[in-house]
Amino acid sequence: MRQPGFFRKLHASLLSRYLLIIMTALLFIPAVLVIIPLTLNMAQEDVPKEYEKYQDIKELEKIWHKEAAGLLGSSPERINNRLKALSSAYSLAAMFWVDGEGRTRLSLESADPRLWQQNERRPIPPVWTAAQAISFMKKSMAYNPKPMNIVAFVGDRAEAGEGFMVMQIPDAIIERHYFDGMSLRFTLVMFVLFTGFMVVSLLFFIQIRKRLLRLETAMAFTGEDGVPQLIDPGKPDEIGRLETAFNTMVTELAASRAREAEEEGLRKRLVSDLSHDLRTPLTVIRSHLHILGKEQLTGRGQESLKLMDERIESLGVLIENLLSYNLLSSGRMTLKPERKDVLRLLRESAAAWYPLWEKEGFQIEIDLEGEPLHWNVDESWFRRILDNLFQNIVRHARSGLYVGVAVEDREGERVIVIRDHGQGLGSGSESKGAGLGLSIVDLLLKRMELGWKVDSTKQGTTIVILSLPHGNLNKI
């Protein structure tokens, strides 16, 4: 059971997989060192058969020296004949011999002159002086390619004074060339190996990159519910574990969204039931007050009925505000902001409140002329803001008998200004109960990225509503 465990572990870690690739690459270097000589041996078979006898230079030297030793004291004719015989045995080599006086006696050409490259075989001097001998030696050392010269003294002794004999083997047929070919092959194998290593590494990283990108895409794209989609967890390695963790997170997020939605639903239902339970008895009381009002009552009785009716109306408003505030402050309300002409909304809202202001004897100044003012607002909630502000004026700034609604320029921005001449928000009985309505206004304006400034004195209150740089579509 150890083996599968080990492989699973290997499979489960990118690090170990990459280490495996590197180890394999490293192990290949000694392997190459073994493989190349093998291919070298095999390559020897590639040497043409007729070249084989020239490959072992030592053996050739031995033969040449033996022949030279055997010719001690021989006549020139005999030496000529022997050389001719040797030349026919080693037809690709060139041969000559020089007698004791330094005269070249016989020069035999190679059977295949094409093997000889330029400069390789130079004219042999007919008479050898010491200077010429040295020049021959130097030249055969200096030129490239240089032929292999095997030189032996006749009699195999210099003291014999019978001259010397030379066998010249062309460079082209010597195995060294094949060995050069081998080194090329060696480079090629190494190149293939390293390229292979690079390709494997590249594929390895491309695969990692592809999986990371897939994960990134999965994270970036969210469904309609704002939760990313689950992804198929692939291999159980580091990225696979990341994918699993991501899936767990998505599942938890979805569950938490569902819980939130459920809570939102519960709270809405609670608020709605509460509202119903509070308003129903109020409606009953109100209709009965109305019935009572038709009875014969004294002036004081009628007055007290009117007061009760007004209080019921206020209670209705209070319930509305209380429950709205509950929903809003818990973040359980969804706003749908759209680009709207707020001046139009202001005109429509003012039109609805106008009869009441008129009835209360308010002086009304409305100045909403000019180009439409487009802000990003949720229409029904924006109306709610205006309703709360106008309601506050009727209920808490009645003493001023003035309401002003205008669009004005403040520091280059068009703003909405709502004025009254009441006794101010901070003062005494008039402001009681205004707080909740204004808290709702504050919450809603913040949610719509609108700002507001309240300037309240004993002489009246001015409320300025302005679009914060973010929410202002007019600038775009």
Place this chain on the structure above:
Amino acid sequence: MSVTLLYIEDDREIGSAVSADLREREYAVRWLESGEGAVEAAAGCQLVILDVMLPGLDGFTVGQRLKRAYPNLPVLMLSARTSIDDKLQGLEFADDYLTKPFHPDELAARIEVLLRRTGAVLSIPLKLKHLMVYEGDNRIIEAASGKEILLTGKQFQIFSYLLRHLGQILTKEQIYEAVWGESYIEGDKTLMVHIRYLREKLELDPAAPEIIETVRGIGYRVRA
């Protein structure tokens, strides 16, 4: 001719008090305590008053069924709820909406406006200052002389739109969009010109209009 109202309300105390009040205002009232059989009961009614929270079928479902059966029957929703979502959901089919606790006078006023808007009471002539308006016959008579005042198509459309929303202030945009059926562009003088001609025909003194009132900064209004 008596106007018949269908009133659906599950709370008996409210139901009996409101029905009694409406009967006193000379409406015939059919009161149901649930949405069951509402569609059948609506036959021959001129308006429906519908509570949102009902046992069994809720008010929205009942309202939608009624609208499907009688598309021209005005529906006034009564709600004890707070949420604005309800308002939107309700108003998709409802013609008006009133939140509890409402004053019976307010309910009566809304009923009157709705009946007028949907033309259920057109046979009753409307007296406006020196004018008698027969909306059913599209006739406007100067009461003192008995002379008929003839309006052009657009003038008539503007005037009837204002009459349908008697007592309500209507903004320039609302009138323009209702009559011309396209978006109002700020600065467009067309409506102002039409109102001026309309006043020349209707008003005793067009410089001091009494019928079509200008509400400064907002729009126009015809008061009963």
